[in-house]
Amino acid sequence: MANKIKNNIRQFRFENNQMTQAELADKAKVTRQTIIAIEAGQYSPSLELAIKIAKAFGKKVDDVFEYEE
């Protein structure tokens, strides 16, 4: 089943001084593997983690994640 949660993490990482996945993982307090899985759309994060990731970019959750109907 395709993941309906899309994200713009890759784009925001690029816009934030080309932040690495490891740096984002440190900010969100998760492993780099988890960031890779989220970015690839293979794992949908919890609301708490989604907020942490959005905060790491200084954005709202809606800007980083979107649900496709």
Place this chain on the structure above:
Amino acid sequence: MNRAQKIAWLFVITISLAVVGSLAAFAILYIKVGMPKALASLALIGIAGFGGFGPIVFPKDKGKITCDERDTLINRRAAIAGFGASYLVAGLACMLPFFILGPQATVAVWWLPNIFGAAGLTLFFVHSVVILVQYGRGGEKS
């Protein structure tokens, strides 16, 4: 590859070696000396015990985040699959003699700990395989 994957690989390798080794030894001993001496080959199942050294062989990385919500979820799913599989093995081990030998047959009591052991091996094996499969889907591309 993270620590959970390394430990899972160790379990898969040791349990596979133990099962294949003991089955091969059983086949050879059965031909050479017959039953019940061939049952001594089951001692090779003990090789699987080396999987228990995983947490010592692969210590936690200090100062790094080693476990997050995804790891917890993967471990929980793997545990459910493992316990489900072990329940199935225990169930089959109870029901197969009933259907094959019939309701009036008797089974030696020493089979009971063997069934428990087989269920345990199944639990650890399936748990490890499911961990590897789930992490495998995530990929490592950056």
